[in-house]
Amino acid sequence: MAGFSAPFDRRRFRLHRARAAADFAAHDFLFREIADRLIDRLADVTRRFGLGLDLGCHAGRLASAALDSGRVGRMIACDAALAMAREARADPRVATLVADEEALPFAPASLDLVLSNFSLHWANDLPGALLQIRHALKPDGFFLAAVAARGSLAELGEAMIAAEAFVTGGARPRLAPMADLRDLAGLLQRAGFALPVADLETITVTYEEPLRLLADLRGMGETNPLLDGAPLRRDVLMRVSEEYRARFGGADGRVPASFRVAFLAGWAPHEAQQKPLRPGSARHRLSEALGTTEHPLERDDKDR
Amino acid sequence: MTDRNPDVDPKLLEILVCPVTKGPLVYDREKQELVSHQAGLAFPIREGMPIMLPDEARPLGDDEQR
Numbered sequence: 001m002a003g004f005s006a007p008f009d010r011r012r013f014r015l016h017r018a019r020a021a022a023d024f025a026a027h028d029f030l031f032r033e034i035a036d037r038l039i040d041r042l043a044d045v046t047r048r049f050g051l052g053l054d055l056g057c058h059a060g061r062l063a064s065a066a067l068d069s070g071r072v073g074r075m076i077a078c079d080a081a082l083a084m085a086r087e088a089r090a091d092p093r094v095a096t097l098v099a100d101e102e103a104l105p106f107a108p109a110s111l112d113l114v115l116s117n118f119s120l121h122w123a124n125d126l127p128g129a130l131l132q133i134r135h136a137l138k139p140d141g142f143f144l145a146a147v148a149a150r151g152s153l154a155e156l157g158e159a160m161i162a163a164e165a166f167v168t169g170g171a172r173p174r175l176a177p178m179a180d181l182r183d184l185a186g187l188l189q190r191a192g193f194a195l196p197v198a199d200l201e202t203i204t205v206t207y208e209e210p211l212r213l214l215a216d217l218r219g220m221g222e223t224n225p226l227l228d229g230a231p232l233r234r235d236v237l238m239r240v241s242e243e244y245r246a247r248f249g250g251a252d253g254r255v256p257a258s259f260r261v262a263f264l265a266g267w268a269p270h271e272a273q274q275k276p277l278r279p280g281s282a283r284h285r286l287s288e289a290l291g292t293t294e295h296p297l298e299r300d301d302k303d304r
Numbered sequence: 305m306t307d308r309n310p311d312v313d314p315k316l317l318e319i320l321v322c323p324v325t326k327g328p329l330v331y332d333r334e335k336q337e338l339v340s341h342q343a344g345l346a347f348p349i350r351e352g353m354p355i356m357l358p359d360e361a362r363p364l365g366d367d368e369q370r
Contacts, residue, residue: 103323
């Protein structure tokens with residue numbers, strides 16, 4: 001990614017989030033759904049965690065749910081917007097602060113668990129953010145996050161390009177750049193996480209009126225990461241609605257909006273974790289296990 | 305919610321560091337700030353919540369530097 005300017009304006013990002021805080025409960029369905037899925041995944045880990053962090057906490061649902069699950073002793077929640085952190089503080093069990101995912105204020109090896117609910121796709125420097133998270137984790141600490149992946153809102157992206165081209169004669173992609181699953185898995189590994197896992201789930205929401213989706217994105221504070229650039233003209237917007245219906249409308253008259261949600265998990269390295277064996281360290285021959293005869297390889301000429 | 309300034313969670317103070325230098329912070333209870341001398345920044349505490357954003361921090365004056 002070197003050579004590209006930062007795609008997201010962090011100040012604008014905080015502004016959008018702060019603006020979304022007041023009426024967040026009316027638009028937070030996606031965060032509630034993903035929080036449930038993250039907690040299910042956390043429950044699959046047969047361990048209890050002492051101190052956990054909800055990173056980019058929005059109104060703090062995930063932090064509260066993590067405590068309710070009985071898997072985590074104490075939770076801290078941070079968001080880049082004060083108005084969101086204030087919402088999260090409504091749960092008196094959660095210690096809250098304002099912090100940016102790209103400049104974490106946590107001491108090395110101070111956390112047992114870092115959770116993040118659909119927030120890290122905002123980061124300009126995701127590799128740097130993941131590295132900071134790994135450093136903040138104690139050895140054998142666990143990281144579990146959901147982020148928007150490439151392909152999210154593809155229907156909307158297509159409808160917007162078609163509409164803009166129709167009305168103005170020119171168009172450019174309106175969806176912000178998002179990483180694909182393979183990139184994300186590679187980033188986990190590069191950040192030094194052990195046993196990294198990345199997988200994808202698609203959450204499809206349907207709308208009667210396509211433009212309601214835009215209102216929801218604004219209400220989530222997600223306008224800018226997922227939708228980039230200057231606002232669409234009113235006549236273009238009207239056309240977006242038409243294109244969306246024409247291309248994706250179902251028999252019931254509703255249109256789908258797909259969110260591709262990447263779930264990322266990894267552990268801060270610890271010597272007790274399982275590791276691959278060193279090459280040549282096997283104690284038994286494969287041929288014995290298979291009950292066959294071993295044929296030594298012919299040396300070819302390449303070593304000449 | 306009342307207007308009184310609740311104290312920062314002491315457990316939180318234990319693990320917070322400067323987001324710029326990852327160096328130590330000094331808690332100035334009177335001014336309600338967390339001071340990073342290495343970065344020359346004072347991070348405000350509002351409503352009992354530390355605001356750990358480098359671009360919202362107060363640059364330390366010359367007389368405050370060590």
